[in-house]
Every structure is written in C-alpha cells, then in structure tokens.
Amino acid sequence: MHDNLVEIRGLHFGYGSRPVLKGIDLTARRGQVVAIMGNSGCGKTTLFRVIGGAVRATRGSVRVDGVEMNGLDQDELYRLRRRMGMLFQFGALFTDISVFDNVAFQLREHTDLPESMIRDLVLMKLNAVGLRGAQDLMPSELSGGMARRVALARAIALDPALILYDEPFAGLDPISLGVTGNLIRRLTDTLGLTSIVVTHDVQESLRMVDYVYFLSEGVVEAQGTPAEIKASGLPFVHQFVHGEEDGPVPFHYPAESYAADLGLAHA
C-alpha cells in the first residue's frame, strides 16, 4: 500500500514542439483533496489528461497507486482506470439512457452482478448525492448542478481509489456550488478516496481542500495548504487569490505599443 496515491516527478509534456508542462512535481496522499489551480491555458487540463492516461508524458514519471503510467498497454491502462473515476466539466452523461442506467453503466460493463444487486448499488450511489428520486429522469431533464451530481454518482459506482474532477464548480449557482464542494469533501472522507480537483474557484477550493498547487505556464508556481496559500506573499498567488486584473499575469495580450498601433507614434 503506497501512502502517495498519485506521484508525479519531473513531468514534461508538449503538443508537437510546443511544451505545455515543464517539469511538474506533484503528490496526492491517500484521503486528500488536492486542488490544481491556475489561469486558463496553464496546463491544468493537460496535467489531468496525463494522470488519466489519455496522453503520455514525454519525460518524467507518473505513478498512480504505485503503477507507472508510462509504458502501459491499453489493457493495463483500462485495468488501472477501473480504479479511477473522472468527473467531466459538464458531467458528460450518456444522453440516450436514464439517470439510473448512467450510474449502472460501469457495473453492467465490468461486473456480472445480478440486476437486483445493481439496482441496490445504484440507489445507494444516487442516495449519496441526494438524487435517488431522480433515477428515472433523462439527462436532458436535469439542471447543470444535478447532472454533475449524477456524474459524480457514476464516477463512484465502482468505488475507485482516485477521482479526478475537471472544473466541478464551473457555471454553478452558489447553492449547487456549495453542495458540490461539500459532496467532494464528504465522499472523499467517507469512502476513503483521493480527489484531485482542477478548478478556478479559489474561495470554494480553499474552504474544502487539503493542499493546493498553483500552475503557471507549465510549472508549479506555488503550493501549500489553504492557510499557507492565503498567507502567501508571492505576487502570482496574491493576484490569483484576490482576482486582481493586472499583475504577473498581465491584462493585455502582448502587442506592439498602443500609440504605434493607432498610428500616433510620430505625433
């Protein structure tokens, strides 16, 4: 049993010749909720894709539950993924089947359990996210927050060791946002999971996570517990936590001088 469920050392990754991740070190201990934050385009989603095995690191090591991700063939990768759940940004529920069938999907695909037991398990998972009553609805009948909770029930269907959340708070109203945040924390604690959350939502994350990594331009700019982050004097973290318009992350996209662009340079 490895104490660190996810261990990333010196990870490099690039699309073609464009480097996206430049030497990331990241650790998620068992039972922790770890947040990865950063401005848009900083490589958060790519990092997620590497942890999930959708793309392979060009250099460095990624270990999940002691298994090195690089060099796995498809069967081994699929075996490892059965111990991972992923919550996509907008839920990614299967739109042609009901809420119940969505949650039952993995149970039916990967186990030979009798239908009566699948029913019990699905109802338990749906109850955990408070949507047992919505079992017969179709995904198109759900609100954004409900869809994400159903997706969460689907992600925990096989009792994974690790859950990856891609922007779980994006586009939610304050109530759904609080509900989702509490659910992530509660499920992590009660089911003994490890959660990695990619998010922009500073306030909600600092309230419920154990550890935060700040990414900027493909490197870890800062890391620490929420208390350490709040107290941090680093300009980047300060700008991000307080949502300031200008700072290390500039407001303006790089351009030639404004005066020159307007043809006023000689005036």
Added chain:
Amino acid sequence: MLDSVRSLGRRTIDGVWRMGVAVRFFGLTLLHSGICLRRPQLVMREIFSAGVLSLIIIVVSGLFVGMVLGLQGYETLQTYGSEEALGILVALSLVRELGPVVAALLFASRAGSAITAEIGLMKATEQIAAMEMMAVDPIARVVAPRFWGAVISMPLLAAMFSAMGIFGGYLVGVVLIGVDDGSFWSQMQAAVDFREDILNGVIKSVVFGVAVTVIALFEGYDAPPTAEGVSRATTRTVVTSSLAILALDFVLTAFMFRGV
C-alpha cells in the same frame, strides 16, 4: 504555381492518409465485434434505430417509385403491344437496381446522417472520453453495435423497398390501368431468377450497407468536437456515401450482369 502544386500534393496526401485511417477504423470495428455476439441486445437496439425507424420513408418511397415505374413502363410497353410484360419490367428494375440503390440512398440520408450526428455529438459532449475513462472501449461499445445493426438492417430495408415497389406497380398497372392480373404475376415469376436477380440484389444492398455505415461511423468518430465540425461531418456522410453507392453500383453491376 508552385503553391498550387504543393497544395494539390498536400490535399492528395491528406486524402490518402484519411482513407488509411478509415480502413484501420473499419478493421478495428470488425476486431471488436465480439461484444455483438455476447450482448445481442446492443445490436437489437441499433437495428431498431437504424432499421425500424427508417421503415416509413422506405415503404412510402418504394410505393411511389413502383407506381411511377408502372405508369412509365406501361407507356413504353404499350407501344410494342407487350403491356403484360409490365410485371417483369417493374420487378427486375426494382430487385436488380432501384431497390438496393434507392433504399441505400435513403438509408444514407436517414440513418447514416443520424449515426454521424449522434457519434459526433457524443464526442463533442465528452461522452466518448468519459467512456474511455471508465475503461470501456468506445469502438466495441458504441461503434461495433451500430455497424452490425445498420448492416443487418440495410438488406431488409432494400427488400421491403422492392416489395412495396412491386405492389405499387401492381396497383397502377393492374388495378388502375387494367393490365391482365394473371400475366402480370406469371411473367414476373417466370422471368425473375433467384440467383441472378434476387441474390445479386441482396449482395448489392449488403455492400452498400457496409459502405454507408463505415462512412457514417468514421465521419462521426473523426468529426472535430464542435457544432460546425459535427454539421460538416453529417453533410460529408450523406455526400460521400451517396457517391460511394453510385460508384459501387456501377462496379457491382458490371461484374454481375455482364452478358445477361
């Protein structure tokens, strides 16, 4: 000048490359088809959505095509005083050509476009990615059942089209115009050969079914995950598979009916 040569070269290479990817995709689909035997209910579902839901358009079109054949055929045959041969004309045109070809064209625009749009949207809404993250292979779970469902449906739809067409020809020729009932059916029975005509028609419809379905599935799976990407892919499915049907029809006909 050099630029246009270069762009022609790039387009040719891209086209050949894409075709290679499509063939590999087809191979993978066949390789992952075992699930269809283990869980036939997955294929049943697709037979319903590709086949049963296409029935209305096939039945109505078949009826009208047959009725038009009856009218046109009677006009021409009457000139030579051989209007009893109307049964042969209607049946042979339908079973050999119009049944498989028109049914496949309708199938491409009704079921093919639906398959492309569905898979393209599944990709755009990350359902395919979600399936992969759940350790379920989308080629086996999504693509293979749709492939077999559509390939099984296509010859059945073509047969239905031909049957309705012959009925339409009968309605116009015999009931409306008054061609002799007995000679309409008996001449048809004597002239239509099971192996030469019916079996070849079935082979055609199976080939068209495979072509349309592979194109539809590949276009959907390959579509850029955006609204524009999916809409272009859907259009390409209908255009490419219609052209493929007509081209394949020429090749198959050349092989099947030479010297007959």
